[in-house]
Amino acid sequence: MKRATIYSIAQACGVSASTVSRAFSRPHVVNVEVRERIHAKARELGYQPNKAARGLVTGRTGMIGLLVPDITNPFFPPLVRAIQQAAAARDAAVLLVDAEESAAAEPQLVKRLQGQVDGLVIASPRSSSPLRDAAQGLPAVVINRRIRGVPAVICDNTYALRGAGRHLEDLGHRRVALLRGPSASWSARQRADAIHSWARSSRTALVDLGPFPASFDGGLAAATALLRTKCTAAFAFDDLMACGVLAGLVQGGVSVPEDFSLVGCDDVLLASTVTPQLTTVAAPVERLGEAAVDLLHRHSNGGPVEEIRLDGELVLRASTGPAAGRRRSA
Amino acid sequence: MKRATIYSIAQACGVSASTVSRAFSRPHVVNVEVRERIHAKARELGYQPNKAARGLVTGRTGMIGLLVPDITNPFFPPLVRAIQQAAAARDAAVLLVDAEESAAAEPQLVKRLQGQVDGLVIASPRSSSPLRDAAQGLPAVVINRRIRGVPAVICDNTYALRGAGRHLEDLGHRRVALLRGPSASWSARQRADAIHSWARSSRTALVDLGPFPASFDGGLAAATALLRTKCTAAFAFDDLMACGVLAGLVQGGVSVPEDFSLVGCDDVLLASTVTPQLTTVAAPVERLGEAAVDLLHRHSNGGPVEEIRLDGELVLRASTGPAAGRRRSA
DNA sequence: TTGAAAGCGCTAACAC
């Protein structure tokens, strides 16, 4: 027994295929009674419209492509979920593409999506104009970066990082380090700028270190660098790096938050599963995902190239404390 | 300017559309010279075959559905990546569906995939026969569970857990706890069985605790229970739970590995980013993903209902140490 | 409100 089609249903109901089609795509234009009969039959036969066929004629596939640089990075899974959820709410499915940390591969990957998807959500912070070329003609939005002519939704941590800075200042820290993320990363620059901006208006000296890889090992390296300074606190680029810093500090005999305060960024799962739990800036991932899909939708329908900014939120936890001065040093 | 089709290329090259079609689908059957001309033109025009159209006639969409229960759980991202990668190698794309921890929603979600995908990889450990019904007629494979009539690839931790047990025994532990995962989870049962089987053949007493939720908080709860026992070591259901146990132990003034040894399972990112790094059983995720896609492929082409078992591997790290007896207790 | 017919872009016989 083959899958039901509008024809099998039409035949079973004694109507034409177009009526069946309409019963699904524009229900209100078909006679109530007929419509119900059709729907009933469809349910009985387990009918599912063939999206490929529909896509062929409408030119829309009902799918959106999602490009992530590295799904293994704990920042992305919740975002992927949010996007998938938002897409589902619009009756769209998500085609996931993981670039496996290779920015160079991205344009190629994007190209392969051409024609398979109605639009593209680019959650990758790196790579640049090649991407725009590859997306030629494909509506796209980017997350946490800017590409000229492409709508963007960005998480603005400026305000929250300033708050984090004040928090450190209030705790008595007078010399704090900025552990930079990869220089190619838009977020890394944005965060560094925000922190510098805060430092200028504070009584605190800022020691700019890095860039370090945005990874646990990057954090380990950062910790080593950190131990050579007189800082009593640090901003890590993100939570993953912060975990590395934490481990490195512990190795170096420095305990957090007694001897040293650390603030992360993003509030990924890691941030609340390490000890001490990380003071961090939470990214509003659900809203980011929702906004991205919404923006994509609007842009696909001729909407303007907007930029949506969503604020990160400072979350105070256990990795920051009073500046007691470092008891020991490396 | 519209997208190129086999027709526009055919016209530009002075050949028929079928020749163009063949130049892509079965290149060797068309004259080398003509073929090259076609390919050149295609490249020039940025031609991308329309998969929907192809799917309509061949009945294959070139997509595989991937159902995960909770992409937010650190076990899944690497698996998703592996599956995506394996699919890409077979020129297939991955449609990701996150069940958001609702096993009840899964059959519904699967149903929506009907006709959109050529096959289904079910990475969800829960829910049951409704799933099989929903997948009606859709080739599927499951990961880490068994459903009658459905090919499976499972990670067998029996051997590695036995090794972990011996490791604890060698370290002098004589009373160890098993912190069970959710009773609905196939993996949880498998692991519990493996550990019981090891314990029976050892000089070690096993204290069976739980079930606990497979989460950080579940681990916290497990730690509380643990502190009431005289155990000097424990198997956590997975690394995430182990992290919770670790945090709970620290809170209770018990330090790991000095006072207590802990072994996790899966070797997710968390396992190597906490301090101390977790001794755990690593799941061969890349091979799991590869095997799942391969199995799906073979099964779709009429292959038998096989089961592929892949062994987990014991990874010794810093969370296990000599049984010194607990110094303090709650 | 409904039906007939054309066509979306592609593949797969089948002839040449």
Add this chain to the structure above:
DNA sequence: GTGTTAGCGCTTTCAA
């Protein structure tokens, strides 16, 4: 090796 033809399942004019 290549062209012709039919048709995959659906939507969408256009008439009735």
